[in-house]
Amino acid sequence: MRFISRHLSTALIVPVILSAVSCNKKAIEGKRAEAAANEVAAANQLTFRNDARQLYNNRDFAGLEALAKKIRENKSRFVDGQWAIEDFYSSQDCRKDEPESMWQLHDQIHRDWLKKYPDSITARVAHANFLITYAWHARSDRRGSQVTQVGWDLFRERLAEARTVLDKSKELKPVCPMMYSSYQTIALGQGWPRAEYDALFKEAKSLE
Template sequence: MKNNLSLKVISFFALLFIMAGNAKLVYAEIQDGSIARVKLRKEVRALLHEEKFSELENMANKFRTEKTRFPDGGWKVHSFHAAFASHYYGWDELLGNLDKWMKMYPNSVTAKVAAGRAWVEYAWAARGGGYANTVKEEGWKLFEERTAKAYELVKNPPEDLSKDCVERYYVLLIIARAQGWDKHKYEALFKKAVSYEPSYYAYYLEKAYDLLPRWHGEKGDWQKFADEAVKLTPKSEGMGIYALILLKAWDLKEFTEFREPDISWQKMRQGFIDIERNYPNSPYMLNFFCRLACIASDKETAIELFKRIGDEPYTEAWQGRSNFYKWQKWAGMSE
């Protein structure tokens, strides 16, 4: 009897040892950040290519009703619809299959929003990404026709408002930017969007983008909005949206130094802390936070984060393992 008990105790601790040994491996394999988003978009595109419309409906309904998130807090329904901004199989197939989907599910808000997203991208394909004075007359004509088509698809909510989609408002916002809506009309739409779902990050990120000088903003507008956005999101989000807006602007090279007068690293730092509090299982966010702390010369914060990361970085967040080692050495965390 004693021997059996001893064996059970030994087996229990052996299991704990094995689990501890595998913990870093499992942690490193979590699909997070852009890796997770790319994977989901590929799955969605494949389902559309195979005309599996019922599976697309079920997937979107689940993401929408359950407000499903990625480990870093990003909404899966947003990445679901981002799949339709890609013409991986060609524009004819993409738009043709979306038409088939809408005919099979005529009351589906998901199908209409997906088609609206695709038509916006199709409009930009006609215009091109150059300055306005470089766009030919035919390009402008197609751009206007296609954005108008997108608007018709998403302008009205479904009869059953409980089945409306958060992404419908996002598509309307990107149409508003493309069509150059006046400030009052744009603000009315934005207020509707955030009142429908105040924690949908995409609304705030799109408005911040619209406020860049390259679009419809003046110098300093997007920075002011980053502060305003914090007041519009739920209190539980803390400074999270401030961090995400600055992260987008930094990625777009709107600023390169955290010492710029209208950029607050302390607010951004608090934003990452708040995001981590709400979404504690994101290796991508932990590693990206550490990387930005290094770039911002916040060695104290970086050291604490390096301690948590250990020797197994989430490489995607560092843009390569060599960057991780470089900053780890800078922080005095390696020989």
Template sequence: MIMRFLVTLFALLMLAPAQALTVEEIGGGAERLLKEGRFDELDRLASEYIRQDTRLVAGNSALYHFYDTLGGFKESGNFGFASTIPRARKDELLMRWLEKKPESVAVRLALAEFWTIDAWNTRGEKAASDIPESVWKAFRWRMNQARLFLDQVKSRDDPHFYYLQIDIAKGLDDKAAIDANFEAGRKRFPNYFHYYSQRASLLQEKWFGDPGELQSYVRSLAVKPGGDDGLIAYSYVTWEMMKYMGGKRAMQEVGLQWPAIKAGYAAREKRYGLRNRDWNVLCVMAVTAGDRPAAKTALAQIGTNWTSAAWGNQKEFNKWVDWIQSGDPQPSKQ
């Protein structure tokens, strides 16, 4: 058993160096271990991800994707790794892990992730006013199931614990718990960058933010966590805001500043490298700010591998490529 675990761990962590580890490798490995009942190895893998602070290219925590995989299921859609395990079977496998390893922290976090994902999947994408009370009742029940599993966790050594606490508090409309868990998580694990993008999303006024609170939070990153961690956190927030409102509105309404964005992605590249998506985001923000040299540098990394998440469509991408490569005046941004 020990030898099999070492072989698995070597394949996941050694043959794929930190810079080459992918969501698919993490997800495929975790689901394979779960289906085969190799629960000791899942626990050890979670511990290794924590101990080594294992990262993917661009800085995402391997632990973040590990739990996302274990909590996700076939019907929940693809938020990172596309699970092939149906919901009922995933529930069964996780409960078997809990039965075999009742002392495991990792399985409780995986179950909390599972019930949180199931809750949001149950809620759906409709506006809150269009959701019937029966669905809200099912949603809250699932969120409370997730909270029950987290309440059983006494250790605070896993950074994803606080991320889940915040997501559950969001679902249960508990702003005080959101704030308390963010502060506790940031203090204990200042470079678990997923906290920062998660909080930026929640501080939008449509969720829990007061007027000006999001803008103040963005400015605060220079101090908390500060330094290079603060710059990298700023880049995470940049992408989160760009997803919701595009680059131009993110600058105008959230107060994202181009020099800080540029410095954030530079710090992130130096520490972790950047993915194609990151270069696309950086290029969009550069053209929004009118920084042709920075846009040209990003475009050299992109080539023709534009992403719709950043540009919207190829016509928009081509328009800005023409501007980057010419000396023409800046066109209008969508």
């Protein structure tokens, strides 16, 4: 009886163990597949950013306009949920450690883009984004008391120009959602009163 009982116990336990091993194997395979998919997605996102940057570096403004139009109309996102239009604009950023001559070159690229496409919402938002970044570059990451007067003057001047660029873009079609993200950064830098900021938020929400 003991032999039979032991045999029955083994017969019952083995399938359970095999089932657990099978489930564990599937879980591992699932994680590997997910990791592989994430790697592909990250590579695709990097490729997108590099391609967009190449268009920008080459001053291929027609290519930039076409790409922005496509991803804006399709409301394209990457696997992690990031909007492609965000990466489109950020791919044009100038690095913090770039010399002043490089910042001036970027400024000229944006002005040339606007000159060729004066009614482009994409060119205007891109220019405003650059001016905002350029403003914070002038201010630096220092505490307010440590920022030079020249730094403060350039900060205010560039933020004001960025706001003017966006203010003149409100009637353009199609509306670019990133315009309001840029406005928020300007509001922070200029210290907008609460009522004005709330009005901006309400305006942005009305586009949803």
